[in-house]
Amino acid sequence: xxxxxxxxxxxxxxxxxxxxxxxxxxxxxxxxxxxxxxxxxxxxxxxxxxxxxxxxxxxxxxxxxxxxxxxxxxxxxxxxxxxxxxxxxxxxxxxxxxxxxxxxxxxxxxxxxxxxxxxxxxxxxxxxxxxxxxxxxxxxxxxxxxxxxxxxxxxxxxxxxxxxxxxxxxxxxxxxxxxxxxxxxxxxxxxxxxxxxxxxxxxxxxxxxxxxxxxxxxxxxxxxxxxxxxxxxxxxxxxxxxxxxxxxxxxxxxxxxxxxxxxxxxxxxxxxxxxxxxxxxxxxxxxxxxxxxxxxxxxxxxxxxxxxxxxxxxxxxxxxxxxxxxxxxxxxxxxxxxxxxxxxxxxxxxxx
Numbered sequence: 001x002x003x004x005x006x007x008x009x010x011x012x013x014x015x016x017x018x019x020x021x022x023x024x025x026x027x028x029x030x031x032x033x034x035x036x037x038x039x040x041x042x043x044x045x046x047x048x049x050x051x052x053x054x055x056x057x058x059x060x061x062x063x064x065x066x067x068x069x070x071x072x073x074x075x076x077x078x079x080x081x082x083x084x085x086x087x088x089x090x091x092x093x094x095x096x097x098x099x100x101x102x103x104x105x106x107x108x109x110x111x112x113x114x115x116x117x118x119x120x121x122x123x124x125x126x127x128x129x130x131x132x133x134x135x136x137x138x139x140x141x142x143x144x145x146x147x148x149x150x151x152x153x154x155x156x157x158x159x160x161x162x163x164x165x166x167x168x169x170x171x172x173x174x175x176x177x178x179x180x181x182x183x184x185x186x187x188x189x190x191x192x193x194x195x196x197x198x199x200x201x202x203x204x205x206x207x208x209x210x211x212x213x214x215x216x217x218x219x220x221x222x223x224x225x226x227x228x229x230x231x232x233x234x235x236x237x238x239x240x241x242x243x244x245x246x247x248x249x250x251x252x253x254x255x256x257x258x259x260x261x262x263x264x265x266x267x268x269x270x271x272x273x274x275x276x277x278x279x280x281x282x283x284x285x286x287x288x289x290x291x292x293x294x295x296x297x298x299x300x301x302x303x304x305x306x307x308x309x310x311x312x313x314x315x316x317x318x319x320x321x322x323x324x325x326x327x328x329x330x331x332x333x334x335x336x337x338x339x340x341x342x343x344x345x346x347x348x349x350x351x352x
Contacts, residue, residue: 021087023094025111025311026120027264032094032109034087036062037078039096039109041123043264045187047303053183055191055264057146063211063240066107066127069140069219069247077105091322093123102133103250112261119307122192122263129257131250140247141258142218146211146240149190150181156229156239157181157208168227170207179206179241180265192265193243201258203243211240218242312337 020040021032027044029052038061042052056064068075078085083098083105092110099105106128111120131137150156155164160177180192196202207214207221210228212235214221229239245258316334319326 021089021094023089023109025093025314026113026118026307028111028120028123030094030109030111030123031061032087032096033061034085037085037096037098038062038065041262043121043188044307045185047307053185053188055149055262057148063146063215065144067142067144067218068105068129069138069142070103071138072247074219077107089318089321091318091325099132102131102135102137103139104130104132106130112263114263114266119304120311121266122261125260125262127258127260128255129250130255131252134252136252137250138247139250139256140219141245141256143243143260144215144218144240145193145242145262147181147191148239149183151229151237151239152184153182157241165208167229168207168209168224170205170223172205175202175206179208182265189265192263193241194261195243197261199259200261201245204246205244206241207244208239208241210235211238214240214242219244309341312341 020034023030027047029042029044031040031042033039040058040061041055043055045051045053062079065079066077068077075082077083077096077098083100086097088095088097090108090110093108095106095108097104097106106126108126108128110124110126112122112124113120114122125143127141129139129141131139147156155166157165157169157179158181159165159179163176165179175195177196178192178194180190182190194200195206207223209221209223210231212231213227228237230236231238243260248256250256312334319330
């Protein structure tokens with residue numbers, strides 16, 4: 001009975017095509033929907049079958065969104081004609097840009113990985129808001145995620161403190177390191193959003209609620225702990241989460257930047273070194289472990305390394321498309337990746 005009123009409406013009036021600007025790296029596929037200003041995120045849960053699972057509700061990508069509280073006015077980016085909207089590939093992934101007479105918003109997506117020796121399995125989302133007017137602007141930001149992976153479970157969310165969330169809830173002062181939704185999938189655990197870390201902007205508030213109730217009251221919702229994830233009569237067992245970054249005054253010519261992390265939860269959360277978020281999923285160390293090849297899972301290792309090789313080629317193509325981004329550091333990264341590839345070639349040869 002999930003979101004019956006939306007499902008019927010879309011089937012009749014909006015037969016959605018999940019097309020758009022698509023970029024891939026490792027196990028992650030990111031789609032920027034240029035018509036709506038929304039994004040979809042997919043995880044390659046079965047490498048051999050090339051099978052992807054959506055990490056967010058996919059029937060209508062518009063149910064997840066990025067929003068602003070601009071001078072106390074609520075704005076959903078991609079749903080207002082007062083902003084000029086563009087989507088572009090970047091050297092590290094892709095980005096949306098929105099420009100109005102007052103502000104410029106750039107939402108950049110880059111790939112990250114939970115294991116430095118593994119494949120990319122998440123994204124870093126950077127939102128930069130620049131005041132291009134001559135007046136001071138008050139700007140708050142919200143990230144609304146329409147989740148679905150845990151909606152068949154007794155609890156829809158779980159935090160890093162192992163707190164199981166079965167109904168409407170919120171955090172303000174003591175923010176958990178992450179929240180996650182668990183999937184009914186043997187190949188991976190679910191979706192996670194990392195909330196704290198040196199390179200992450202800690203939200204001022206996180207609210208878990210029914211999607212319809214939350215989406216219609218984004219900056220006005222009052223948490224009621226006795227509510228579940230229903231909003232009768234139509235929105236049944238339908239949960240979502242919103243991360244809030246409270247309004248700040250931005251002077252003329254100044255900017256505000258917010259960084260969030262979203263990705264697949266496999267067997268552990270995104271790993272931290274000195275409490276810093278994993279850096280962009282570059283091709284450095286991207287090939288699977290250079291230890292002795294185990295013949296029992298050699299097919300899976302080969303598939304992983306083929307994906308990694310494609311990532312190397314994509315990174316080279318990307319640098320050729322953005323020559324101004326070429327640096328000695330990026331060249332050295334490619335060089336090390338090719339050296340790792342040569343090591344893997346020798347290991348495969350010796351395992352035969």
